[in-house]
Amino acid sequence: MDNAGHRSERRLNRPSNVARPETKLAHPQANGLPKTRLFVEPDKLSVDRAVVSGSAYHHLRKVLRADPGTELVVFDGAGREVIGVLELYQGETAMVRVIAETGTTTESALDLTIAPCMAKGRKTDLIVEKAVELGADRICVVTSERSVGRLNEQQALDRVERWRRIAVAAAEQSGRTQMPVVERVRPLADLLAAKPAGSLGLVFTAGADPDPPATLRQRYPNTRSVICVLGPEGGLTAEEIATARSHGYIDVGLGPRVLRSETAAIVAAAICQHLWGDLGRKPPTA
Numbered sequence: 001m002d003n004a005g006h007r008s009e010r011r012l013n014r015p016s017n018v019a020r021p022e023t024k025l026a027h028p029q030a031n032g033l034p035k036t037r038l039f040v041e042p043d044k045l046s047v048d049r050a051v052v053s054g055s056a057y058h059h060l061r062k063v064l065r066a067d068p069g070t071e072l073v074v075f076d077g078a079g080r081e082v083i084g085v086l087e088l089y090q091g092e093t094a095m096v097r098v099i100a101e102t103g104t105t106t107e108s109a110l111d112l113t114i115a116p117c118m119a120k121g122r123k124t125d126l127i128v129e130k131a132v133e134l135g136a137d138r139i140c141v142v143t144s145e146r147s148v149g150r151l152n153e154q155q156a157l158d159r160v161e162r163w164r165r166i167a168v169a170a171a172e173q174s175g176r177t178q179m180p181v182v183e184r185v186r187p188l189a190d191l192l193a194a195k196p197a198g199s200l201g202l203v204f205t206a207g208a209d210p211d212p213p214a215t216l217r218q219r220y221p222n223t224r225s226v227i228c229v230l231g232p233e234g235g236l237t238a239e240e241i242a243t244a245r246s247h248g249y250i251d252v253g254l255g256p257r258v259l260r261s262e263t264a265a266i267v268a269a270a271i272c273q274h275l276w277g278d279l280g281r282k283p284p285t286a
Contacts, residue, residue, distance in 0.1 A: 034083065036064065036072040037172045039179065045076045050084055052094040060094055077179025079105065106175045108135040110277035111225040114269055115140045115191055117232040118147040119261045127265040128163045132170035134269040135277060138181040142188040146234035156185040188240060192247045199225040201249035203241060204268045213252055217275045226276065228268045233261050
């Protein structure tokens, strides 16, 4: 699996001898500090300055119509989040002066991958958005035998770029400090075969419930990494479920009712965060 390592692999290595502002502020959504949050690439956020460009620049200048002197939050998706002041617009960029580090993180200790099968229409857009809000570290959309909305190579590339933009917007809105990875579209069989040895693989299915989620924490109490596979609305075939089992995946029920694909993905992410992440008990410490 691409980027299947822990989130530490995505963090930027910064020089330890560079001085930074020492002021530590609580998270802006917790105490009324600036709620406008913008993502910039790690190389655009230095010790004392952030350079905002692209869609973030457009949002800041054209949508919010922010004036110089406006305070805002900037984060680099690699764990760093700062409070800054908009100094000026320069061409197609906005220059922001860093005034403080927030010193906070909203990330779960659980390394969570959500792997939904391609859904029709804009349903996958919703899955990506909500998976990011629920703390997923990566989203990998897969194609299965019963998937709808199959894409050619260029369409798949365009769709992934769209999902990445959605992920950025969701991370800005939800206060994420790590930017989730949106991987390329791939066949389900490829994803199943690439499961890392240390990850717990779950295949969520509707209908009869031979293995309810409530048993999982008892059986796997110290889980740190989970891959959740969600079938299409027509469900996975018996052969696909058998293949998943052969690669160490466990099929888990989502109750007696048939859920829409986007609902199943949201429920699965919430269940995993409740069992091993930050929605339930305190996660185990290293």
